[in-house]
Amino acid sequence: MQRGQGGKVPFGWNNPRVRSFVYQAAVLGIVLALVWFFTATAQENLARLNISSGFGFLDTTAGFGIIQTLIPYTEQSSYGRAFLVGLLNTLVVAVIGIVLSVMLGFLIGVMRLSRNWLVAKIAAGYVEVMRNVPLLLHLFFWYFAVLRPLPGPAESIEPLPGVFLNNRGLILPEPVFGATANAFFLAIAAALIGGFFLIRWARKRQVATGQLFPAWRASVALLVILPGVVWLVAGAPFELEFAEHAGFDFAGGMRLLPEFVALVLGLTLYTAGFIAEIVRAGILSVSKGQREAAAALGLKDSTTLRLVVIPQALRLIIPPLTSQILNLTKNSSLAVAIAYPDLVAVFAGTVLNQTGQAIEVIALTMAVYLTLSLITSLLMNWYNARIALKER
């Protein structure tokens, strides 16, 4: 420190650096003491009231069933396993919901600015209705709206052979991967990597020579042709295992639960209303001159939107979009209302009830949502930094 100060202020209370250092250490000390104090008090009280504590319960047998498990789980699995099942169920809803709501939100946001009166008003109506109805009502509405028209398992609708639709869900044949599956997946991976480099090469060439190459279309073609050839040469990579009618229901196959569909639908439609407004604000923030300049260059409306307006609007869209994405993830915890087994339903619901260890269970649940939110923020901030205005 003396280097920076040139040794003018001696070490001691009069040195502002020493003072601020002491203050900060004091605050840190207070925080640490508080954390320790609360932990000690909680432990003391739990012990006094004979309430079990600690995370040992995670290894205990759970003993209850879960209707949707993405990883193998039985009643004999542990509470820790049930936690993972719930976490994955939350993640799958959140990821699908985010992708769909961003796509729908962009579409509605752009529609609302359309010069077509009808299109603009439809979008405006959508936004007002979706945003102003509580999410829980959305979920109940969609859940019971999804259930009502569907027939019982005995009268299943069969839109395609082997595909059944009833109030137990959408039941699909399950692909069972055979010996040639590896080659098939290898072909897909190769096509993806090839497409990536093709697009990079095309962009470089366009910058260097101005020549266009339909790299996106070529990549998609690659993605279809390469695995297709492997399929033809080596035979089908999987066999379909069809669901069979058994008792009340179907056995085998994969199924999409009505609870899952209703939750994704409710979350997507609700969040898309907010995203649409964010997108509209972002687009409106791009100055009119940009559009006019693009028009003067002879660009089509759609091209102007894609290449001129959206890239500039994104700078304004991304930060509030991040909080909508976080909202969607956190809102998925309402799932228990319609019996979708997400983290809150399985872990902070059934497990909490069976073990009674509220502090541990809720702390773990909070830690999960905090971690998910921080990871989302990190990714979005990284993306935001990438598209931020580059001052040249």
Added chain:
Amino acid sequence: MKNPLAAFITGILIGVGGLYFFLPYDPLARAERPAMSAGTAADGERMAAGETLRRVRQRGFIQCGVSQGLPGFSSPDERGRWSGIDADFCRALSGAIFGNPDQLRFRPLSAKDRFTALQSGEIDILSRNTTWTMSRDTQLGFNFVGVTYYDGQSFMVRKAAGIETTADLAGATICTETGTTTELNLADYFRGRGLSYRVLSFEKNDEAIVAYDRGRCDAYTTDASGLYAMRLKLSDPDANKILSEIISKEPLGPAVRQGDPQWEDIARWTLNALLEAEELGITSENLDEMLESDNPRVKRLLGREGAYGSTVGLNNDWAANAIRAVGNYGEMFERNVGKNTPLGIARGQNALWTDGGLQYAAPVR
């Protein structure tokens, strides 16, 4: 800065020291206590004894945790008045303590939140169709004071489905409420028989019953008493039936926090008094005549002989007041769930032991 470490340590010491100075008590002394072994637990209990009653008296009412609406056990009517066995038990308790059945507030709690509410002291007693199990008694830090209703888990199915016994439920989708013992019983039952099933656990039974009504599930499961109550909420109650098989034992009873033996005694003996009153033929109607009775058992119960109330910090007419509030156990049962109510449940296991049932109160003497 020559010595940043010294500055840092000074800062931490100032922070921790400053905070320690302002704390209401000494956390260091508390941290040492576990080393003094479990022998001190009794001291802890003695310290807390009477605490709940003192606080309830000071506050002027009992905080009573009930369900969010289960007809026959605890459910509010359109004017917000709670009725049901569980609600009445709290009234009896209020009668025993204050001599007035209405010095209490009902706290509707979801199955999920009820235990935390009792642990945290938000309610004084949990009277919410709660099954007495070992883990709840030992791990959650509660004590159950008795059984207000002997129940058992069963299933409701559509008559048209052709299900006669629980064995026919193999492969069925079953709706239930989360946060109860039913999920575990269900899993145990089906696992024990090697049958497959799918369970849909809703947060509230209102949605669970709608989902069942819409055909999302083949069966709805909860305690048999709850099934009778929930059947009333269906669009066509008569198209549904309740299987006679019972797959679990569900002794429902009120629970209190562990650590205040006096409060536990008050709750336990209020329940025993209601049962004892039925056994002795004391009802809310003949109570005044019974006060003049020569039967020593009646005299003791109604506080004409001995001083049983004062041993738990109450007046000697505590039991008489409890009976005046809600009647004896039999009256409470018939009024809320009995033959002449929409639920129409027979006494069955809940009859007194003298009538071949399981209700058997320890004597007041």
